Amino acid sequence: MSAAPQEYPYQQADPELALKYAIHHMKGDRAEIIEGVIEQVVPTWGHERAITSIRRQLDPRLIELDCEPGSGNLDLPGSANWYIPDLAVVPSRLVDAGGVLVPDQTLLVVEVTSESNGETDRVVKRRRYAEYGAPLYLLVDRQERACTLFCTPGPLGYTLVDGPHPFGTPVRLPQPFGVELATDRF
Template identity: 60%
Template sequence: MTTAHDYGEGIHPERALKYAVQRVSGGRAELVEGVIHDLPTGWDHECVRDVLRSQISGTVDALEGIDGSGDLDLPGSLNWYVPDIAVVPGRLARGSGALAPDQTLLIVEVTSQATAETDRVVKRRRYADYGAPLYLLVDRLDKTVTLFAGPGRLGYTEVYGPHPFGETVPLPAPFGIDLDTSRL
């Protein structure tokens, strides 16, 4: 006879949750500290992403990179993120599923009412833990842009900002460009 206990044998929570989040019906979702979250959608959010993508696209091309919102796995944790924008080397993007944050060149998160605290606190900490070299936080609620660099186990060691919308925000190497935030 099969018992409820038998079904739990051998199930690995991290794998099960990451499998589930990749199969959410009706849209994209991410896993944040073990909780599945729907991703925010809306034209305001898309406008910010579009403004940023248009400014970095030439540099991304020169770096032979890809910018998009592909899946990022944080192995060994109950986290599976879908950033608003991630820039990754093109050679890594081809034929791969999820990448790890340390395989990115830049990660951008754009806050919404639903994601603000997660983007400001949890993702900042986790992206640093997992070696994302640059994390750009566009906070639509506070109308600021903050760049985090120098990831480590205790968080990011370099913080540039917060810069109010309208200021120019320099993106360091390998980008070496200034972001115009006046249209955010």
């Protein structure tokens, strides 16, 4: 005769928190969660060239603004999303505080498309960044060879769109940046 199973008072795990915890604490590979699907982040040299060009152009202004450029984690609480943008600009005080940031704590988010994720960057991430309050979203669309700046976020998307501008056409970033980005190296 076997004993009756013993009951343990485990709390039910929150699937969103468990998944995000696992992604955040992975060793080695970087991964993001897009609408509940885990995707490995593997930037190409083309991605890196575009991001490097943007960073170099922004650096003098970022020093003045006391901001940091990077590709750290962005949580979208209450959703099955955990993004690693190609570039995000955040105030240094938030980086110094440590922890995970959310899109409304950024000043600018940049995504560079690739063949495998172009539609995600064009549609899904644009919608989610707006919903979570990222004030500026710059889409560098390498397949369309154009840049589009999305501004004024809201729950239904961005209300101001500047572009698409063909590569080679400068893109003006509004305040607090107040700079014009050259796009000929994208």
